[in-house]
Amino acid sequence: MILNKQNKTNGERSITRDITGHYTEGAELIDNVLDVVRKNVESCDCLQGFQITHSLGGGTGSGMGTLLVAKIREEYPDRMLATFSVFPTLKEIDFELFDAMEQVSDTVVEPYNATLSVHQLIENTDEVMVIDNEALYFICNKILKLNTPNYGDLNHLVSAAMSGITCSLRFPGQLNSDLRKLAVNLIPFPRLHFFMTGFAPLTAPKTAQYSNTSVAELTGQMFDPRNMMCACDPKHGRYLTASAIFRGRVSTKEVDDQMLAVQNKNSSCFVEWIPHNIKSSVVNIPPKGMKLGVTFLGNSTAIQDMFKRVGEQFTMMFRRKAFLHWYTGEGMDETEFTEAESNMNDLVSEYQQYQEASVFEEADDEEKPNSNETQ
Secondary structure (H helix, E strand, O other): OOHHHHHHOOOOOOOHHHHHHHHHHHHHHHHHHHHHHHHHHOOOOOOOOEEHHHHHHHHHHHHHHHHHHHHHHHOOOOOOEEEEEOOOOOOOOOOOOOHHHHHHHOOOHHHHHHHHHHHHHHHHHEEEEEEEHHHHHHHHHHOOOOOOHHHHHHHHHHHHHHHHHHHHHHOOOOEOOOOHHHHHHOOOOOOOEEEEEEEEEOOOOOHHHHHHOOOOHHHHHHOOHHHHHOOOOOHHHEEEEEEEEEEOOOOOHHHHHHHHHHHHHHHHHHHOOOOOEEEEEEEEEOOOOOOOOOEEEEEEEEHHHHHEHHHHHHHHHHHHOOOOOOHHHHOOOOHHHHHHHHHHHHHHHHHHHHHHOHHHHHHHHHHHHOOOOOO
């Protein structure tokens, strides 16, 4: 169905601004796109939900991508809506990895596009798998030892994670999962649905068949910051919840024992007020060319680093009204920018709040006497 030519809809313009993709050029295409969506929905026996892959830096992925998200949410409010969102690289990077900055970022208004997109993703999606080009380039260069990674190499990494997240929908397993079950186990509060994504073992496609790893080794690798596909360190925060989707012939007991050992050994990395907060799944069919593999999703408060970086760049530009005329000239109001910035800052504050929360604070609050009571 994915490769069916009838499912293709295209336009002919290159879009760099969120507003163009969301309000003008994208609005002209959206009806055709929704017609294709409806036809595919009607052919489904039991629709689970939708997956959208897009980037937040350019105008098409951010503008039209979030427009499609909003329209699908409006038309199918009871279905799961998950996105694989590629965040722009907005901080100083190791230029030894790249010949030029253009390899990672080529749109000066990326902070605007990303902030406006995050605003929409907070309100209209159920799950957001956060990915960014910097982390993908790091994995290719430092882990896979690819000196000049191309888009095929980056896409291979993303496809491995996407395949692992959805494998329970396609293959039998001992402990199955799906998009809704993932949401139930990973999202303690509705707005905190942005996940760090990882995969192990990380091997080059040509050498994958020679890798031989155990469940213990996979468990260690999947919690390694270098295996994360977004450029933030889990050590800067705490895990609210996490999910490990193992693929291949593995024992559920061995998986459970490893998850328990990780929590006991690294208890400070997990919030103490959500017990047993690692969900594990086992699917019998291994990744192509491998004997074992694991896909990792982590709802960590460290993800706020991504939003802080975007927010800092946004503020630097918005304070000077730089490039703002390209958006207001299309009919957008400055209040939409301030609203999006405020919403993202609130999200950062919420992550920080739950990172610092403890079970003892809640107990203390319950024991405090009411100040209105007569002594």
